[in-house]
Every structure is written in C-alpha cells, then in structure tokens.
Amino acid sequence: MxxxxxxxxxxxxxxxxxxxxxxxxxxxxxxxxxxxxxxxxxxxxxxxxxxxxxxxxxxxxxxxxxxxxxxxxxxxxxxxxxxxxxxxxxxxxxxxxxxxxxxxxxxxxxxxSRRWWAATGQGAWTTTPSGEPRRLSVSTVDTVDTASVSFQSIGQWRDVGRLDALERLTAAVWRDRGYGDAWPYMLLAEGRLELVAEFGVKEYDIAAHVPIITEAGGRVTAFDGTTTLSDRSVVATNDRLHEPFLTLLHDA
CATH class of the missing domain: 3.30.540.10 (Fructose-1,6-Bisphosphatase, subunit A, domain 1)
Structure with missing residues (x-):
C-alpha cells in the first residue's frame, strides 16, 4: 500500500x-x-x-x-x-x-530515481540500478573519530543554543557534512554515515525514516535520548555509536 x-x-x-x-x-x-x-x-x-x-x-x-x-x-x-x-x-x-x-x-x-522502504520485522530496502531490491544495513564503525556525520544546517543548532555541541561533534569525528533533508538519513541506513542530527523537525519530517533506519540496524531518538517524534529534534545513528554521540553532544 x-x-x-x-x-x-x-x-x-x-x-x-x-x-x-x-x-x-x-x-x-x-x-x-x-x-x-x-x-x-x-x-x-x-x-x-x-x-x-x-x-x-x-x-x-x-x-x-x-x-x-x-x-x-x-x-x-x-x-x-x-x-x-x-x-x-x-x-x-x-x-x-x-x-x-x-x-x-x-x-x-x-x-x-531512488526509493527506500521498510516495515517492522521485514527489513529495510532500496532500489538498485538493475531494478532489484537491495537490503540495507547500517555501518559497523564503532569509534567516534572514524565516523562520518551529517548535521543539517548550522542555523538549526544556533537557533536552539546548541552551537557548542555542534562544534564538539565536528571536532571529534572524521568527516562532517550538511547533506540536508531526507537523503542523509538514507545514507545512514545504507551504511555510509554514522550519525544524522537536526532540530526543528516535525513528526512528518522524521516518521518515515524511523522504520527504515531501525530495520537497517540503526537507532533513532530525540536529542534527549527519548523515542518520541514530537520533541522537534532527532539523533539517528548506526546504534553502536548512539550512546557515545549522545554523551558527546551533552558534554558541557
């Protein structure tokens, strides 16, 4: 459907x-x-x-x-x-x-010409050039200093008073880019990024990503670590780095 x-x-x-x-x-x-x-x-x-x-x-x-x-x-x-x-x-x-x-x-x-989809218990999938579906899996990167992340926009972090957290994040990881909108979440599910974080999101901005990322083995929470969609923040990771990233982001 x-x-x-x-x-x-x-x-x-x-x-x-x-x-x-x-x-x-x-x-x-x-x-x-x-x-x-x-x-x-x-x-x-x-x-x-x-x-x-x-x-x-x-x-x-x-x-x-x-x-x-x-x-x-x-x-x-x-x-x-x-x-x-x-x-x-x-x-x-x-x-x-x-x-x-x-x-x-x-x-x-x-x-x-790209599409990604998932349902609970049925895995996460994407299209391939041949037309055959390919199952998704998040990366196995397990150290922050070798991680690649997407932070969306600097303005989002500034508006909520979190520029200090963004500076800590970008200083700690291997590579950071602001890819924007839905694409970085799908890169995370494909195993190409280890974290996507942003603020100012509504439920309709993030709900579709949650099954795709979780079925690929990742984890999605709000900035405070809860699983609500209504916090207007999101931290999505490859799971094994979720707690280290949350600690980094909250370490004053």
Missing part, C-alpha cells in the same frame, strides 16, 4: 518539477509551499480515502484527520526549497504509525 502511495505521489510531483510556471506561496510559518506540495498530498489522501477510510492521516499541508491509532504521516515534498529551485534533492515521505509508533516507512526521491 505504502509503495503504491509513493508511485502516485511521484507521478504528481515529477509532473511539475522544474516547471518555469510553478506556483509558489509563503505559508504563515514563513516556509514555502508549491502547487506540487498540495497536489501530491491530495493524491495520497485521495487513495487513502478510497482504500483505507478507517485510517487517520497527518500531513504537512492539510493537517490531521481521523484516527490516531492507525495514522498515515505524510510529507508530500520534503525539501520544498530544493524542489522550487530545480534541485533534485527532495523526497516524498510516507509513514504508517500504529499507536504513535512508525511501523512502515517509504522515502521516495523520484528526481534521482
């Missing part, structure tokens, strides 16, 4: 990607929204309304409706700023949460 939702979303989002006449508006929170964000979420909601009317939905653009016991959590275009600039680093995020815990996740990046 989640993969079919992603197929429908890809068709809508790609139809308007890099369009010269793309309609772009500014939301109340000063972020951008395009006609494609709205149309993509509508396409997903229309299918769910027909085929899963008993399920609830929580989407970035149209809010929440229905049950919270089984709830689809949707970010129609994660990386709208990239989308409206014609940069192919954006994705549709689709998760199914049961009692608040994400059990299914799909991250689809159609501009780069």
């Amino acid at each position: 989640a993969l079919r939702l992603a197929d429908a979303a890809d068709a809508v989002s790609m139809a308007r990607f890099d369009a010269a006449d793309l309609d772009v508006q500014i939301k109340a929170d000063a972020t951008h929204v395009t006609e494609a964000d709205l149309a993509t979420e509508r396409a997903i909601r229309d299918i769910l309304a027909r085929e899963r009317p008993e399920d609830g939905i929580f989407g970035e653009e149209f809010g929440s409706s229905g049950s919270t016991i089984r709830q689809w959590i949707i970010d129609p275009i994660d990386g709208t700023a990239n989308y409206l600039k014609g940069i192919p680093m954006w994705a549709t995020l689709i998760a199914l949460a049961v009692d608040g815990v994400p059990q299914v996740g799909v991250v689809s990046q159609p501009a780069l």
